[in-house]
Amino acid sequence: MNTEVVTLHVENDVATITLNRPEVKNALNQEAHEQLYDAFEEADERKDVKVIVLTGSGDAFCSGADLKAVDLNDIENFNYGRVLRETYNRLITLMSHIGKPIIASINGIAVGAGLSIALACDYRVANKEAVFGLGFLKIGLVPDAGASYFLPRLVGYPTALELALKDTFDVNEAKSIGLINSIGELDTYVERCKKLPPTAYRLMKENFRESFDHHLAEVLEREVTAQREASESKEHRMALAHFVNKKSR
Incomplete structure (x- = not known):
C-alpha cells in the first residue's frame, strides 16, 4: 500500500500501519480516515499477516481529529453526528471485529480521538515519552470514537471520570491505572502475539x-x-x- 498519510508495511507476519501526518501530530482528516480504514481492512484480509501494529510517525501517535479541517464559517451546518458515523464509528467497528491481535505502539502524544483509537486496540504498548489525554471536554465535546465504551472497561468508571478532569497524564500513570499494558516492550508483545493460535x-x-x-x-x-x-x-x-x-x- 503506497500512500502519503497512512502507510502499510508487512514484514515477518506483522503489518505495521503508520499514521503519517507528523506536521500535525498525525491528526486525522477525511483522507486519513479513508486510508486508515483501507489499511486495517487489507491487513485483516492478508494471509501473510498474523499481527497488526498501529503507530504514528515522528514524535506523536495521534492528536485526534484535525479540527483545522472544520470550516468555522459553516459551523452551523457541520453535522458532528454524521461525521462520527461515517469515520470513527466505521473504523472502530472494523477494528473490534478483526480477529487478529492489534497492538497500539504509542510513540508519543495520544489525545482525543487518538487516544480512543488506541483504546480500541487489543494491547497498548507505550514508550517513555508518551502522553495521554481525553481533551474532549476542553472544547465542549464528549468523548467519542469508542472511548465511552472502552475507557470505563479498562480503568473503571470512577477513574474514567477522573481522567476527564485531567489535562494530560504521563506513561507511568497510564500504566498504573491499567490504560496501557506495558512501557517499551513492543517486540515482546509482537512475538507473543505471533505465536497465538x-x-x-x-x-x-x-x-x-x-x-x-x-x-x-x-x-x-x-x-x-x-x-x-x-x-x-x-x-x-x-x-x-x-x-x-x-x-x-
Whole structure:
C-alpha cells in the first residue's frame, strides 16, 4: 500500500500501519480516515499477516481529529453526528471485529480521538515519552470514537471520570491505572502475539467483547459454540498431538 498519510508495511507476519501526518501530530482528516480504514481492512484480509501494529510517525501517535479541517464559517451546518458515523464509528467497528491481535505502539502524544483509537486496540504498548489525554471536554465535546465504551472497561468508571478532569497524564500513570499494558516492550508483545493460535484468539476476542452485553447463560452457550469451532482447528489438533506425544515419552 503506497500512500502519503497512512502507510502499510508487512514484514515477518506483522503489518505495521503508520499514521503519517507528523506536521500535525498525525491528526486525522477525511483522507486519513479513508486510508486508515483501507489499511486495517487489507491487513485483516492478508494471509501473510498474523499481527497488526498501529503507530504514528515522528514524535506523536495521534492528536485526534484535525479540527483545522472544520470550516468555522459553516459551523452551523457541520453535522458532528454524521461525521462520527461515517469515520470513527466505521473504523472502530472494523477494528473490534478483526480477529487478529492489534497492538497500539504509542510513540508519543495520544489525545482525543487518538487516544480512543488506541483504546480500541487489543494491547497498548507505550514508550517513555508518551502522553495521554481525553481533551474532549476542553472544547465542549464528549468523548467519542469508542472511548465511552472502552475507557470505563479498562480503568473503571470512577477513574474514567477522573481522567476527564485531567489535562494530560504521563506513561507511568497510564500504566498504573491499567490504560496501557506495558512501557517499551513492543517486540515482546509482537512475538507473543505471533505465536497465538489464530482461530482460538479470534473466538476468545469475540466472547470477551460480547460478554458485557449478555447474561451468564448466554455467555456459556457462546463458549460452547466457540470451543466447538476451536477444537476443529488445525492449530488445536497439532497442539493436542504434540502434548500427547510429549506425555507418552
